[in-house]
Amino acid sequence: MAVVARVFSGIKPTGSIQLGNYLGALRNWVSMQDEADCVYCVVDLHALTVPHDPAELRSATLSLGQMLMAVGLDPDRCTLFVQGHVREHAEGAWLMECTAAFGELRRMTQFKDKSESADFVSGGLFTYPALQAADILLYDTDQVPVGEDQRQHVELTRDIAIRFNSRFGDTFVVPEAVIPPSGARVMDLQHPDQKMSKSEDSPQGTILVLDDAGDIERKVKRAVTDSDNEVYFDPDGKPGVSNLLSILGASTGRSPVEAATGIESYGDLKTTTADAVVEMLRPIQARYRELAADPAETGRLLALGADKARQVASATLDRARENVGLLAP
Ligand code: AMP
Numbered sequence: 001m002a003v004v005a006r007v008f009s010g011i012k013p014t015g016s017i018q019l020g021n022y023l024g025a026l027r028n029w030v031s032m033q034d035e036a037d038c039v040y041c042v043v044d045l046h047a048l049t050v051p052h053d054p055a056e057l058r059s060a061t062l063s064l065g066q067m068l069m070a071v072g073l074d075p076d077r078c079t080l081f082v083q084g085h086v087r088e089h090a091e092g093a094w095l096m097e098c099t100a101a102f103g104e105l106r107r108m109t110q111f112k113d114k115s116e117s118a119d120f121v122s123g124g125l126f127t128y129p130a131l132q133a134a135d136i137l138l139y140d141t142d143q144v145p146v147g148e149d150q151r152q153h154v155e156l157t158r159d160i161a162i163r164f165n166s167r168f169g170d171t172f173v174v175p176e177a178v179i180p181p182s183g184a185r186v187m188d189l190q191h192p193d194q195k196m197s198k199s200e201d202s203p204q205g206t207i208l209v210l211d212d213a214g215d216i217e218r219k220v221k222r223a224v225t226d227s228d229n230e231v232y233f234d235p236d237g238k239p240g241v242s243n244l245l246s247i248l249g250a251s252t253g254r255s256p257v258e259a260a261t262g263i264e265s266y267g268d269l270k271t272t273t274a275d276a277v278v279e280m281l282r283p284i285q286a287r288y289r290e291l292a293a294d295p296a297e298t299g300r301l302l303a304l305g306a307d308k309a310r311q312v313a314s315a316t317l318d319r320a321r322e323n324v325g326l327l328a329p
């Protein structure tokens with residue numbers, strides 16, 4: 001058994017990284033680097049499941065790689081790579097598709113949600129969770145840090161691993177999801193009943209990690225609150241104010257209740273919160289700008305990450321190929 005846990009997670013290169021991604025997921029990825037053997041991946045193949053522009057995808061993939069390094073993922077302390085650079089993912093996905101049941105894939109709520117409103121539903125959108133299962137299983141992953149919305153995909157991955165192992169002999173490690181507590185949810189500033197999200201539906205309610213200080217101040221100042229002008233934490237009764245307290249707390253390493261101490265008015269809450277967010281993001285933005293100025297260096301680091309990833313993935317895939325009965329080349 002491995003002494004330290006293997007951790008794997010992935011993020012799609014669609015839309016700009018927002019504060020919720022950082023506070024709810026990426027910051028956690030960074031802190032896990034020193035506790036576990038972490039593998040993190042920009043999942044560009046998953047981005048192909050919906051209509052996209054090729055040039056935009058290419059630039060979003062590079063820019064997300066830079067962003068992941070800017071928030072603190074260190075290629076020396078984790079394996080950071082682009083999914084499409086490691087061909088084993090696509091081949092592994094085929095083995096997963098042939099192990100998952102049609103009915104299981106059809107029950108995935110993300111597929112139902114995304115396919116209902118879409119003009120074009122690709123086959124890849126349907127088999128998306130099989131590719132995700134390959135991502136996870138190729139690395140003998142113990143833990144998968146993801147948001148609540150991904151729990152079902154990780155459950156399916158477990159079921160696929162268990163089924164494959166029982167049909168073809170012990171091949172894959174059975175992973176588990178690690179879901180952060182609900183406190184890690186950042187809500188939209190304009191619609192505090194909805195999660196802040198990367199999609200561009202609510203630009204005024206979304207703080208992007210690359211927003212400048214003026215934008216952040218303006219968005220926080222216009223955040224929806226309520227009319228009683230009392231600052232305390234009550235997510236059900238006072239969702240807007242509580243969201244600002246959560247953001248302030250998370251930005252300054254305190255609980256939302258602690259963050260409320262000494263704050264007398266909504267004006268004060270907004271100024272303090274905006275300042276805290278600006279301060280927290282400042283070094284990330286500076287580092288991002290440095291990396292963005294030298295795309296060749298990011299490319300080099302991502303290529304090294306892919307080499308490291310490929311070593312693990314190809315060994316697992318060889319084992320799976322052998323066990324499932326493919327003739328060795
Ligand atoms: P997505 O933007 O849906 O691709 O999410 C990437 C990661 O960020 C996932 O682990 C999400 O759970 C997390 N995440 C996205 N939005 C939020 C939010 N508003 N609050 C907390 N975590 C979030």
Ligand code: TRP
Binds near residue numbers: 009043136144
């Ligand atoms: N489906 C995930 C999302 O939408 C992204 C993802 C792809 C992923 N492969 C993964 C997450 C493997 C964890 C592990 O957020």
